[in-house]
Amino acid sequence: MTTAAATAPLVRRRAPAPVRRKRFLIAVANHSILIAIALAFIAPFLFILLTSLMTTNQALSADLWPHPFRLQNFADVFSKAPLARWTFNTMMYSCLATIGVVLSSVPVAYALARLRWRGRDVAFMVVLIALMLPPQVTVVPLYVMWAKLHLVGTLWPLIVPNWLGDAFSIFLLRQFFLTIPEEYLDAARVDGCGELRILFTVVTRLAKPAIAAVALFSFLYTFNDFFLPLLYVGENSHNWVLSLGLAQFRSQHQVQWNLTMAATVLVMAPVIILFFVAQRAFVEGITLTGVKG
Amino acid sequence: MASVRYDQATRIYPGTDVPAVDALGLEIADGEFLVLVGPSGSGKTTALRMLAGLEDVDAGSISIGDRDVTDLPPKRRDVAMVFQNYALYPYLTVAANIAFPLRIARVPKEERERRTQEVAELLGLEQYLERKPGQLSGGQRQRVAMGRAIIRQPSVFLMDEPLSNLDAKLRVQMRAEIAALQSRLGTTTVYVTHDQSEAMTLGHRVAVLADGRLQQCDTPRELYAHPANVFVAGFIGSPAMNLCHVRATNGSVQLGGVSFETPAGAQGEIVVGLRPESLELAGDGIPAEVEVVEEIGADSYVFAAAEVGKLVARVDTRLAPERGARISLRPRPGEAHLFDPATGVRLPQPAL
Incomplete structure (x- = not known):
């Protein structure tokens, strides 16, 4: 019978030298590929950042490293363009649209995922079809509608549709809600919750990562959106958002690459910071919808 | 309450x-x-x-x-x-x-x-x-x-x-x-x-x-x-009760040399149920060949193949047979459960 072996001290065995060499080479190969890809992605950002710190003449030369560093560029951007105004408009658009998407999509997604009602599957198909339509397809009739309401030129045509649900967000949230074990909802029902109560006290808490992901997607999409703002507020520079302003700034200061790049950095920065801060929720929200766990 | x-x-x-x-x-x-x-x-x-x-x-x-x-x-x-x-x-x-x-x-x-x-x-x-x-x-x-x-x-x-x-x-x-x-x-x-x-x-x-x-x-x-x-x-009890289909004759069924009285009028096949503890090793009885022996401590369950089907018996571990051994299992008198084969319903047991 096997009992505990003798008291000899445990000597940890090392993998044989050829095996170790092979593992080392594989690790080197893997990391080289990753580093190369990472460099390829970060290079344009570095180029933008460095150019934004140059003088105008340097920016037109072949130099890659700014000498001297000209931080004044960033201040110049503010004095040459109504950056604060654009930022305010972008925030109006992005924040209000994001709040609207979350508030309107969560109940719809819950109804599609968890309530039993006639026509639910048809309704879900309609949502899926809406998801597949690019905005360019619906834009003409919508534009006519907003024009008739005399709201073209304001931010409302950008914000209001988001308060009526967003197909992609509804789809993402529905998939996540489906993974929430029914027992949580049954337990809440037995403990005295009605369906609305379940939605607001239980489901929203359990679905926090998915809701965060939806909010982030929506924020990033509206922040970067160029097409719809150009269409609806392009004629009214008072309501320009950052993406419009930046494009216009670029065409006005064509030879001043340093200023253009400084403006670009200023516009990119919040998105990059947001992404770093919310990275985990972002990735979690996507992976959780696919794999249960 | x-x-x-x-x-x-x-x-x-x-x-x-x-x-x-x-x-x-x-x-x-x-x-x-x-x-x-x-x-x-x-x-x-x-x-x-x-x-x-x-x-x-x-x-x-x-x-x-x-x-x-x-x-x-x-x-x-x-x-x-x-x-x-x-x-x-x-x-x-x-x-x-x-x-x-x-x-x-x-x-x-x-x-x-x-x-x-x-x-x-x-x-x-x-x-x-x-x-x-x-x-x-x-x-x-x-x-x-x-x-x-x-x-x-x-x-x-x-x-x-x-x-x-x-x-x-x-x-x-x-x-x-x-x-x-x-x-x-x-x-x-x-x-x-x-x-x-x-x-x-x-x-x-x-x-x-x-x-x-x-x-x-x-x-x-x-x-x-x-x-x-x-x-x-079959559901209650572990291991499950042995259920054998046996032909009734003259108001009784014979199983392993033991006879069980059937209710009046029962003809043809009936189902005889025997718990594992109602089968014992004996010199005579139902001949069977041991397929698996599960030792669970003081007792062992012997799973054996017999003509009437697979049987399981509870025996004292010290007396447990080897796998492949030929054994005889004898039902304990009066411990059988009788069921109607068509409906599955329990048949009234005549008083002993």
């Missing part, structure tokens, strides 16, 4: 024709611990969910106490339920999980805290109150789930396989705790399990379900001693 009554309660899931629970009639007394047991798909969980209000009742009615609750939503039935996966909210602490039903019922904060404390003491959870469910072991989570049910002081506890996610040892321990807790609180309890040993050890009475129908509802001892039909005979 209240009694529970299922009156011809039926559930047919939408899109199917076969009832998941078929005309269930069951009376559960105030303070009783009733176990619903059956194989997967027997409708036991559906029956419990109908009582909870989580499933519609398509025919018949259900009442708690003298209140007809057939069409009431779960929250108005005054029942509390423990789920198989516990359904503890991962984002709430243990204390908040236990107090959740009271918060929903808008019980004032001081009372909520006092009662949470009481329940935690009752279940030995005091030092875990500030933890999240993710930081607890399986047994502790199970206790928290119990706490969430107890704190409401409901008329009826409903438990849906609450122990099946625990390992075997913990399951036996929690089983004892649940039994003790129930007798202490004296609350009517309906408990669902697929594990017949859990059913036998916990229930004051056990209701056996198969294919949505109630097969028999009686005390564990009666179920074991007088199974009402072939299904109950």
